[in-house]
Amino acid sequence: MTQLTRDQIADQIAAELGHSFDGDIIAGGHYVPLVRDGRTVYLSGQVPRVGTTVVVTGRVGDATSLDKAREGAQISTLRSLTLLRRALGSLDAIEKVLRVGVFVQCTADFTQQSEVADAASDLLHRVFGEAGVHVRTAVGVYQLPKNASVEVEMTVAAKQNIG
Amino acid sequence: MTQLTRDQIADQIAAELGHSFDGDIIAGGHYVPLVRDGRTVYLSGQVPRVGTTVVVTGRVGDATSLDKAREGAQISTLRSLTLLRRALGSLDAIEKVLRVGVFVQCTADFTQQSEVADAASDLLHRVFGEAGVHVRTAVGVYQLPKNASVEVEMTVAAKQNIG
Amino acid sequence: MTQLTRDQIADQIAAELGHSFDGDIIAGGHYVPLVRDGRTVYLSGQVPRVGTTVVVTGRVGDATSLDKAREGAQISTLRSLTLLRRALGSLDAIEKVLRVGVFVQCTADFTQQSEVADAASDLLHRVFGEAGVHVRTAVGVYQLPKNASVEVEMTVAAKQNIG
Numbered sequence: 001m002t003q004l005t006r007d008q009i010a011d012q013i014a015a016e017l018g019h020s021f022d023g024d025i026i027a028g029g030h031y032v033p034l035v036r037d038g039r040t041v042y043l044s045g046q047v048p049r050v051g052t053t054v055v056v057t058g059r060v061g062d063a064t065s066l067d068k069a070r071e072g073a074q075i076s077t078l079r080s081l082t083l084l085r086r087a088l089g090s091l092d093a094i095e096k097v098l099r100v101g102v103f104v105q106c107t108a109d110f111t112q113q114s115e116v117a118d119a120a121s122d123l124l125h126r127v128f129g130e131a132g133v134h135v136r137t138a139v140g141v142y143q144l145p146k147n148a149s150v151e152v153e154m155t156v157a158a159k160q161n162i163g
Numbered sequence: 164m165t166q167l168t169r170d171q172i173a174d175q176i177a178a179e180l181g182h183s184f185d186g187d188i189i190a191g192g193h194y195v196p197l198v199r200d201g202r203t204v205y206l207s208g209q210v211p212r213v214g215t216t217v218v219v220t221g222r223v224g225d226a227t228s229l230d231k232a233r234e235g236a237q238i239s240t241l242r243s244l245t246l247l248r249r250a251l252g253s254l255d256a257i258e259k260v261l262r263v264g265v266f267v268q269c270t271a272d273f274t275q276q277s278e279v280a281d282a283a284s285d286l287l288h289r290v291f292g293e294a295g296v297h298v299r300t301a302v303g304v305y306q307l308p309k310n311a312s313v314e315v316e317m318t319v320a321a322k323q324n325i326g
Numbered sequence: 327m328t329q330l331t332r333d334q335i336a337d338q339i340a341a342e343l344g345h346s347f348d349g350d351i352i353a354g355g356h357y358v359p360l361v362r363d364g365r366t367v368y369l370s371g372q373v374p375r376v377g378t379t380v381v382v383t384g385r386v387g388d389a390t391s392l393d394k395a396r397e398g399a400q401i402s403t404l405r406s407l408t409l410l411r412r413a414l415g416s417l418d419a420i421e422k423v424l425r426v427g428v429f430v431q432c433t434a435d436f437t438q439q440s441e442v443a444d445a446a447s448d449l450l451h452r453v454f455g456e457a458g459v460h461v462r463t464a465v466g467v468y469q470l471p472k473n474a475s476v477e478v479e480m481t482v483a484a485k486q487n488i489g
Contacts, residue, residue: 029281030288031299035261037203037320040363042262045300059271098361099368103302106469108385114471118355125356136357137371137479139429140469143269143303145277153300157363192444193451194462198424200366200483205425208463222434266465306432306466308440316463 006091009127010081017074019050021082033083039095041156043083045103047148048075057147061110069104069149070119076152077120081127084156094156097124097134101153106140113138120152169254172290173244180237182213184245196246202258204319206246208266210311211238220310224273232267232312233282239315240283244290247319257319260287260297264316269303276301283315332417335453336407343400345376347408359409365421367482369409371429373474374401383473387436395430395475396445402478403446407453410482420482423450423460427479432466439464446478 004012014021025033035042048056048071056072058064077100085091102117104110117138124132134154144151167175177184188196198205211219211234219235221227240263248254265280267273280301287295297317307314330338340347351359361368374382374397382398384390403426411417428443430436443464450458460480470477 030284030296031263031280032296033298035259035296035298037259037261042298042318044298045302096361096363098363100357101300103300105303108468109473110469111471111473113469117357121356133356133358133361135359135361135368135370135479137427137429137477138471139371139467139477140431141302142271142305142468143273143276145274145301147272147274151300151302155368193447193459194426194443195459196461198422198459198461200422200424205461207461208465264463266463268466304465305434305468306436306439308437308464310435310437314463314465316461 006127007085010078010091013123013126014078017071019075021079023051025079025083034087039158039160041084041158043080043154045151045153046076046079047145047151048072049079050075054146054148056149058149059105059107060149061107064149066112066115069116072150073102073116073119073152074123076150077123080152080154088158091127093159094131095159096131097128097154097156099155100134100136102136102138103141103144103151104138105144105149110140113140116150169290170248173241173254176286176289177241180234182238184213184242186214188242188246197250202321202323204247204321206243206317208314208316209239209242210308210314211235212242213238217309217311219312221312222268222270223312224270227312229275229278232279235313236265236279236282236315237286239313240286243315243317251321254290256322257294258322259294260291260317260319262318263297263299265299265301266304266307266314267301268307268312273303276303279313332453333411336404336417339449339452340404343397345401347376347405349377351405351409360413365484365486367410367484369406369480371477371479372402372405373471373477374398375405376401380472380474382475384475385431385433386475387433390475392438392441395442398476399428399442399445399478400449402476403449406478406480414484417453419485420457421485422457423454423480423482425481426460426462428462428464429467429470429477430464431470431475436466439466442476
């Protein structure tokens, strides 16, 4: 059995979710999806957008479910990985994931933000193994851009200075 | 036509907004507005305070408007730039803006957090040009210190090790 | 009068609060409480958990008070310090605290997020002195994992490259 590359695993997960991230990923206005400073690569917060559509919207615990929010966290994470692949050539250029922030648009009594974030963490572990293990902050917010159910921000370290 | 310096552009924008940031900027208690670690400069989250008054308050989408929140994001950003000038001598000491976080106090159905954050991003581009292009996370929160409508946090890279 | 070490001061504060952090601190799933990258040490957001129980829960301004939320911020911060001690051997290995993020689960009109965060900042100053002075972002969120009243995330610089 052939070992899959990180890029192949990311593609596989996207296919399992039924989404493609082949199109352009455009940040509006005067900011960018990714900034490198030495080995550190900062990414903009990503909502679960595929193409031009945010595919997981609404308040978790009411308009949408925990399972759907977890799917949203996966899509946001895959979108981040797509941005990293395009900037660095391959996910193999990443030494390790450093930090993940997960913002969940939720009801007043929804307290499973960690369970939403676990979907992002598990995906990163599946793609990167030990190199995908990160620190994490998960909070429940009142709204998100475009009524997204979840937003994921990530910081990673590249294997060498790519500044 | 003479090219304006970054410092002059920041002054110009402050004048356009009708605010001056000449007075003291004091952080209460045991934290500071700015910490340098090597080339990386971290700033505390800034609300749109001028002198001792927070000038843009209230919930966006209800007590206050998108336009007013955008003005608040500009004031918070200018305040951050003022802190950077005082610490580094001039905005010319900045190599690039790395990351901006924008927290918007909003109603349950206000989904234009990105449009609020655009006001900060556009201002940074106007002052720094390409060096002002950054990654960004914008979320809608339930409340902010002093009932501020918006809070902006920023991380930048200085041109050389100033630690 | 003997000068206390940072580790001893942290123990003293824990005793004053009536809590012990001697047990395991386990992060669920595929993330970790702490990641080092060169001199920079990132910590996961910590809720005021002692052992397996979150000891300060509920919405500040309604189900719980400002004072109780401040105690929660202290416990979250002590938990972070415990994680740092275990990873680095001693708090003496820390050069300085860089950044603290404080998320407060609050009512719609609770605007004292800074006063909650001050409890974390004061504790860090008590333990580290000037080396504990940091930048800070405090916001009011809608919910937090396990109904915690507060969540604290921290980034510090170690004295030398411990990567």
